[in-house]
Amino acid sequence: MFRTPDNQNRVDYNPVTTLGECEKVGLYLNRCQVDTPDAVVKEVWRHIAKRRRKIGKVVDFGAGDARFARYGTFESYQGFEIDSARCVEKLPRNAELINACAFSQTITDASICTGNPPYVRNQDMPEGWRERAAAIIEKRSGVKLSGLANAWQYFFYLSLLTANAKGLVALVIPFEWVSRPSSKLLREYIKDKGWRVSVYRLRDSTFDRVLTTSSITIIDKRHDDAVWEFFQYDNLDEFSPLKFATGTGASVLEYKRRKRTEIHAKRGLSPGTQEALVLTEGERVSNGLIRGIDVVPCVTTLRPLMNDAHSLTVNVFSKAYVDAGKRCWLIRTDRKPSKQLMTYLNSVPATMHDTSTCSGREDWWRFTMPTQPAILCATGFRDRAPKVVSNLAGAMAVGGVCGIYGIPQYRIAKFRNAIAAHNFGRRVVSHSNGLRKIEINQMNAVLVGIEKKQKKNL
């Protein structure tokens, strides 16, 4: 049965008001509509059937065409889908699909909460929706979600709260939740409850459209032994145990905070819009901006460098970035802008700096000027270690390049070599098509280790 919501327990259901009156709604819906392959839906049900024989109520938030109702044996199924275009009429006899926002009702008696919640980054969520969903989660769980959480995290909490005290949550969600700092609160919440967790990492080819490694994640509220287990699918009906979430014999690289007075890593500058504030050589010249006065060298990626490059010299910077037309000139904000620079900034169309970072500033372009790091290191990598170079060109670290600071001049080369020799790949979880991303505080943990080792060898 397909229905629009009744008034019982209703908070709000109109897609426009629940998602917010804004143009982003269409984009949001478009982003989150990835269908789960039938084989994965069946596999989720196989995991459920292994853990529960008699199933009462099943709830599915972000149900799409209610494909999770097609399999499994249960008394009743309630799917919530905000997009009426996705709501099909033909459903199994004991299933209903409700055209409403998942956060519009308060359910606490589901035996099973299942589904594939929307994957939408925080910055692509419709205005106001995130705040409303976060307030509901906080009220029901006491957890205050970080503004950085992706949509699926909100749905994950909602599912945990909707399943009854002995209920089971079985979701298709990104594998990254097992290790990323942005999901730390969620992991702690689950650990604190002691629920049993089984995470089955799916192969990267499972979904065509999503570039994130997915998982079937099962949280069993019936158990309070806080057992966490990890598995990896070899193909869709076989999986093998993983000792650690990394899939190697080593645990996930730990996180360490470092003081500014110590050797430390810092994330690359996010100026608000690279398009307007990080220029190519052509853009610099045509706007009459002077090197050193209006702009300084920067790198947003280390991709143009050879894999075995040890340093970014002035020469290499010129060839691989300036002459190659890469974005490599960061405008200066630490001095009064020259007339030329001001003319350039005033000529930038408003649409180009229509980002939340730029709009939140008094002057849309005025970011805090970074300093030159001693070492530049990519944050994304495949295989063993990210590219890392001594910064002889004095380039600023921007975007996906992090900077390493506080190293005395005479130790820079040795430090750089030690980072390059470190096997990050063993201890950093790959989250999309073999691509790994090192977090800043993981890099800090590596720096602490290198420092200790070097001191011992002195």
Ligand SMILES: C[S@@+](CC[C@H](N)C(=O)[O-])C[C@H]1O[C@@H](n2cnc3c(N)ncnc32)[C@H](O)[C@@H]1O
């Ligand atoms: C990844 S799709 C999954 C669809 C379907 N369950 C499947 O597995 O194929 C996520 C669905 O969540 C829906 N959705 C997004 N935000 C929602 C909300 N606030 N309430 C209810 N459904 C929502 C989207 O329209 C989309 O159909």
